[in-house]
Amino acid sequence: MFKFTTALVAVLPFLRLAAGQAQEWGQCGGIGWTGPTTCVAGTVCTESNAYYSQCLPGSAPPPPPPTSTVSQPSGPSSTGTAPTGLSSIPASTLHQITNFGTNPNNIGMYVYKPAKVASNPALIVASHYCSGTAQAYYSGSKYAQLSETYGYVVLFPNSPHSGTCWDVSSDETLTHNGGSDSLGIVSAVRYAISNWGVDASRVFAVGTSSGAMMTSVLAGAYPDVFKAGIVDSGVAFGCFALPGQPEDSWNSQCAEGQLILTGAQWAAKVTAAYPGYTGAYPKMQVWHGTADTTLYPQNFFEEVKQWTTIFNYPSTPLSNITESYLPNTYHNATFGPNFQAILAQGVGHTVPLFEQQYLQFFGLA
């Protein structure tokens, strides 16, 4: 109650300044927010957390979290009795798994196994946006559908936080084996490698918005686990860092593109996440819209500085071209084989998915 009142008092002085209506996916409230507090028609201002409310499509509250299609087998104890092989996972349906290892925040974990699994299959971790769920990202993307063609396995993690954003701000989540959401996700990956015959050299991460930020976190803190990542409308690794504040806090400075660092400073955040690591970093593709008012487009250029420094690439692209399969307002900037940055002129939050292209980047299609 005290917390609530404090938040209200903090917000009230700013309400008077609000003008106009926020666009779809735009911010419409939160502590310190001075912009519009109402949303355009067809969208509803939905609180993610005390710091952030967003105009989400539709007029209904967000859907309830997905329910498991098969209940957890009842065993004599909670340790070591879950079925292990991939054959124990029902095919072509979203299926919840539990007991997959260290999971400090008790994130939900869902797997999609196609009818025909490739031998030593690749694995894709697909992380949802704020207010999303594993179920929503599963049905709103083609990752599961395309696995039926290409034979990989998909993990859809489900955020446990009240606003269902991912924790991309705590020290724990930003540190290799440090805890929080990122470790929970990685535990499921390690479980899949140990028990399902997943090819450890073909584990990939994709995500949108908060899930894109989580993808950066996974790539930076677990470069030994992930081979490549697709960041759709996210931010640089460590940009959301708010040590000492509640997990999954919203970092307005970063979101609004006001955290401007040098490539060396950004790269230092990545290398500090896993000190002593000398292996390769996952190859990365980042996508962003120039009309993004949730995670401002400056974040795209901060990502470019970060990953070009990590890969020791020049800061200007080798090529920056339109692609026949993309709208002609999209520019694909290639800095080297391991890093491409696609800027979508006039596109807001978020850039639509191009799953088939991502699979090509991963070498799966």
Ligand SMILES: *[C@@H]1O[C@H](CO)[C@@H](O)[C@H](O)[C@H]1NC(C)=O
């Ligand atoms: C690629 O070109 C577009 C169009 O000129 C430009 O807006 C964008 O900033 C360029 N991308 C990079 C990463 O330099």
Ligand SMILES: *[C@@H]1O[C@H](CO)[C@@H](O)[C@H](O)[C@H]1NC(C)=O
């Ligand atoms: C970007 O261009 C590079 C170099 O031509 C190409 O290999 C890559 O597939 C392109 N990426 C996208 C997303 O189109």
